[in-house]
Amino acid sequence: MSDEVKVPVDGPVPEWAMRYNASDYPPHAVTGDAVALALDTAGAPCTLRALLVERGGVPYHGLDAWPGGFMEWNADHDTRQAAIRELREETGVEAPEFVEALGSYSRNGRDPRQFAGYRDQATGEWIARGARVTTAAYLMLTRDPHGVSAPAGADDAARAHWADVYDYLPWEDLRDEGRLARLRRVVEALDGWAHTAPDGVERVRELFGLREWNEERTPERWALLMEAGLVPEARRDRWGTVQARAEDALFGREMAFDHRQILADALGRVRGKIKYTPAALMALTGPEATLDELQAACEAIAGRPLHRSNFRRAVAPAEHGKSRAPRIVARTGTRRPRQGRGPGVAPELYRFLPEAMRARLDTSIRFPWLHLAPDDSA
Structure with missing residues (x-):
């Protein structure tokens, strides 16, 4: 915390308030992340893009992340305000009209700074100085990225840029045969794990099978790849480092923290929302x-x-x-x-x-999707 919070003390103070001491409890920190998406219609095909920052500091130096940061103790009213402020400070982009809460992310170890500390030279005792970090992510939908001000990195962001969503979740784009072929390679990579995991074969078929394909189940497909250990994020140590594998390229670009999970959640959310x-x-x-x-x-x-x-x-x-x-x-x-x-x-x-x-549709739109594969495909 930076500055001491100024609290009015006029009038009687409850006894419990004078006894309470936050240092009696494990330290926690809260951040807000801006998950901004836009459609790029300049080329063909149309592309869904995400506004990301390349991290200039540690941990995860050089990896892409969502614009975001810690709540300012005095200035930010809530995590939504923190996310909007960080979006503006790190990218130069103002928050769009469409903003809604996406989710809260509090998995133990999601931010390696949780484990920060040092070893006392005199006693050998480990002195912990980190805090467990929870983030609140906010989905922000905006217009064509070519129509907004050019992002310019700031703070711990080396640069800000619009990137193709499917560079990070490539198996989610099935609009042509080349992309379908990549999905089949992902399924092949899952095969060895599927035959050893409980109900693995059935789960892979349900989530990744073309005949059963449900575009909204993006978060579940990401969770399965994490469980199978096929993406770098699943193999990180507590400091966020991972030994790269040649096959990692099949699974798209790695992101900092748990930000690919947040992207998968956001994509699944938007895919559902356009229907209703x-x-x-x-x-x-x-x-x-x-x-x-x-x-x-x-x-x-x-x-x-x-x-x-x-x-x-x-x-x-x-x-x-x-x-x-x-x-x-x-x-x-x-x-x-x-x-x-x-x-x-x-x-x-x-x-x-x-x-x-003005309202949610009573009957959602039934989009006439084309078949992704012949009837006899897996």
Whole structure:
């Protein structure tokens, strides 16, 4: 703690307050992390990106992490305010309108600074000086990363940058055959572990099998890879160091602390929210988009392809038709100017309906996903 907290002492002070001493209990610290995601529509295919900082200090020097830091004892009202402040200080990016609590992370040893200390030269006694660190992560959804101010690192962040989410969770993107082939390699790597773990074969088939694929179960797939010891984070010692393996490259880029778990949780959350909270999708696409742009956005978030004509009926069914699908967008009567002078009709713009923004959909959108594999695949 930096400065002593100034507390008014006018009036009687309860007896318990004068007896209580925080040093009688194990030390704890609290941080706030900003999990900011945006869609990059500049290239093809559309890409879901995360705003990350490269750590300039220890532990985990050089690894990517979420912008975040310790609560300021006097200044921060809560962890949400701490996360927003750290986002601004470490990246130069202001918090977007869509912010919600993602989760609290308190696993023992998640931050190696918990074990900091020194050995007394006179007595040989270990003097502990660390504190167990709990973080509160906040999901923040914003617009195209090319439309925000350029991030500039600060504090213990060497630099800030937008990165492809699937560089860290590559098995979660199944939009083409090359990515599907990578998933199959991950499943092959799990095979040896699966045949020795309780219900291992069934769990791998349930979570990683293409016929049973559920895009929202991202956190469970990450937990299984951790249990199997296939990702570097599963093999770290208490100081956060790990012996690298050649096969680690198959499983994406390592992140500091437990921040890949936080990313997996965030991705699973967003994949679910676009089905029943149109405000979450609009936060990433903006209030107006063509139907092709909306489809590309949903595919980038879910990591799987959609049936084009059925997608259009799912998000913008005919006003007087018999469809039970919830309408979340409607025609604007205007068109997106075409890039270049090639043939074709300029695509029509659709706007998110105000009534769809204000509440959770009673009936979630049933996205028409394309099959990921033939019926006889595992």
